[in-house]
Amino acid sequence: MRRGVGIAGLKQNQALQQKLKEQGSEIEKQQLEEMTKQIAEFKNHLETFAVKHKKEISGNPVFRNQFLKMCKEIGVDPLTSNKGFWVDVLGVGDFYYELAIQIVNICIALRKKNGGFLEESECLQLLKKIRSSKAQEVSLKDLRKAVDSLHKLGSDFKIINTGQKRVICSVSVELSQDNLIVLQAAETNKGWITFSKLKVIQPQFNQKDRFQRAIDKLIQEGLAWVDEEPLADKSSQVNVYSTREDDGKVYWFPSLLESSSRESAEELTLLDQV
Incomplete structure (x- = not known):
């Protein structure tokens, strides 16, 4: 018959477990210290690299974004620094702060026209x-980094992917999947949509009440406008029409219209140049 390990054996086993635990903690501590040391050394090398290539970082967008990507990988974020090395030497933080302010000014200036939704390439122009x-x-x-920095600060600014385009949203709104489907359909249809047109573009979206809920939300948020007197037939030169099924209504999306960039430029003449 096998005898038990006894009290002495149990104590010996507990002591061994404790020793292994302590050794494991010590090894983990050493590894953490070594990793911290390596990161600190890498940050020093990164600062040296930044000083050496200051001109390229400031003047070349591609080089600047590759540099910021390196920074992000080791936990350095120049965009959130308002003092110290990165701003004093490179002015990186100041660059994005200035850019963010200009984006805010543009979006606010055009908000009444586009409901707070501005296509990002239009904003860049x-x-x-x-x-x-x-x-x-x-x-x-x-531009995307500047908008992201605004969002992190708690503002309503964010970028929404509508499908083929990205749109800067400068108002507090949450869009559902149905809202985005309608947006994407309007985007492929030169900035306008009707229920009958949506069914052609998205055949599975064939419930009129579902469409109406989605479009009503977009109108409420100022993203869409309703035209109750559109051209009545498919032979019109601009090819904008509604059918009997659409109750004679066409819905327009100002932020998706191709001509909005030229018109928007005229409305920004009061903004100061920097």
Whole structure:
């Protein structure tokens, strides 16, 4: 018959477990210290690299975004720094703060027209118009980083993917999947939609009450406008029409209209150049 380990055996086993635990903690501590040391060394090298390539980081959007990607991978975020090395030496933080303010000004200036939804490439073109010729060149990635920094600060600004385009949303609104489906359909249809047209583009979306709920939300948020006197037949030159099934209504989306960039530029003449 096998005898038990006894009290002495239990104590010995507990002591062994405790020793292994302590050794494991010590190894983990050493690994953490080594990793912290390596990251600190890498940050120092990164700062040296930044000083050496300051001109390229400031003037070349592609180079700047690759550099910021490296920073992000080791937990350095120049965009959230308002003092210290990154701003003092590179001015990276200041660049995005300035850009964010300009984006806010543009979106607010056009909010009554587009309901607070502005296509990002259109915003980029407007940024280039209001910025000084001596200002740093701006890319779409720069614009997205600036909007993201606004969102992190608790503002309503964010970028919504409507399908083929990305739209800057500057108002507090939550869009459902049905809202996005209607938006995407209008986007492929040159900025307008009807229920009958939506069924052609999205055959599975064939319930009129479902469409009406989605479009009513978009109208309520100022993203869509209703036209109750559209051209009545398919032979019209601009090819905008509604059927009897649509109750004679066409819905327009200002932020998706191709001509909005030219018109928007005229409305920004009061914005200061920087």
